[in-house]
Structure formats: structure tokens, C-alpha cells
Amino acid sequence: MKKFFVSASFAIILMGSACGQDLKTSQVPANVKTACMKKYPEATNIAWEKENGNYEANWGGKSGEDNSAMFTPSGVFVEIVKAIPVSQLPASAITYVKEHENGATIREAGLVTDANGTVTYEAEIKGKDLIFDKDGKFLKVD
Numbered sequence: 436m437k438k439f440f441v442s443a444s445f446a447i448i449l450m451g452s453a454c455g456q457d458l459k460t461s462q463v464p465a466n467v468k469t470a471c472m473k474k475y476p477e478a479t480n481i482a483w484e485k486e487n488g489n490y491e492a493n494w495g496g497k498s499g500e501d502n503s504a505m506f507t508p509s510g511v512f513v514e515i516v517k518a519i520p521v522s523q524l525p526a527s528a529i530t531y532v533k534e535h536e537n538g539a540t541i542r543e544a545g546l547v548t549d550a551n552g553t554v555t556y557e558a559e560i561k562g563k564d565l566i567f568d569k570d571g572k573f574l575k576v577d
Contacts, residue, residue: 455484455491463490470510478502489513503545516545516557524556525571535573536560 460468463483467490471478475492482500484491488508495501496518505513521529521544532541539560547555547566555574556567564577 455486458483466510467506514549516547519544527571528567
């Protein structure tokens with residue numbers, strides 16, 4: 436029983452570090468906030484999270500998460516995810532979900548652009564993100 440408790444506690448800690456941890460603006464390093472404002476001067480009312488050791492700035496739209504930009508602790512830009520309507524996903528991505536995910540409903544969709552300018556798409560289903568290339572070819576589960 437003790438072994439189970441230790442394993443369960445460790446699993447909860449791991450899940451907490453993989454999910455975003457809400458932060459107060461004062462908890463975000465100044466260099467990260469500066470990098471965000473330099474890259475996205477239009478960003479207002481930013482909500483911050485810490486995810487997998489990086490800092491995520493969320494702003495815009497009714498939910499406040501139309502834009503999610505990720506930065507390393509040293510302020511280096513990683514990627515931005517812009518929320519898009521599910522209908523704007525490539526058709527082959529939608530087909531993939533229907534065929535490989537038992538027709539699961541895509542809850543949210545995003546256009547991802549990384550620091551190198553590489554564009555991918557993400558489709559959120561059942562609490563996980565499916566990642567597709569710019570043509571809608573499945574790449575991985577994130």
C-alpha cells in the first residue's frame with residue numbers, strides 16, 4: 436500500500452508539471468516579459484502559465500487564449516499558437532481524427548508557428564493535442 440501511495444504521489448507531481456501552472460505576472464522573469472512585449476506589443480491582459488519549464492503568455496479573444504506564446508526561462512521565443520476555427524484545419528487532419536480517433540470531436544484548433552517559422556496545426560481531442568504538418572499529415576500526439 437505504501438508503494439502505491441508513493442507511486443500515485445509521484446504521478447500527480449508529474450501531471451502537475453506537464454499541465455500549465457497559473458502564475459502571477461510578478462512570478463514571471465523580467466526578461467521573459469520584456470521578450471514577449473518586444474515580439475507582441477499588441478498583447479494586453481496577459482495571463483501567464485509555466486509549462487514544462489517554459490513560460491506561456493496567453494491573451495486575446497473572449498477566453499483570453501486566442502494567442503499562446505511560449506518562451507524559455509531566458510526569454511527565447513519558442514512558438515506561438517493562434518486559435519483558429521476547427522473548420523480551418525486542413526481537411527486531411529479532420530479526416531485523420533474521424534478515422535483514427537473513433538470520430539472524436541475536435542474541441543479546439545490552433546495554428547502553431549515555431550521560432551524557425553515552421554507551421555503546424557494542433558487539434559485538441561479528449562484532453563490531448565494531435566499535431567499535424569502544414570498539409571494536414573499527422574505528426575504526433577502532444
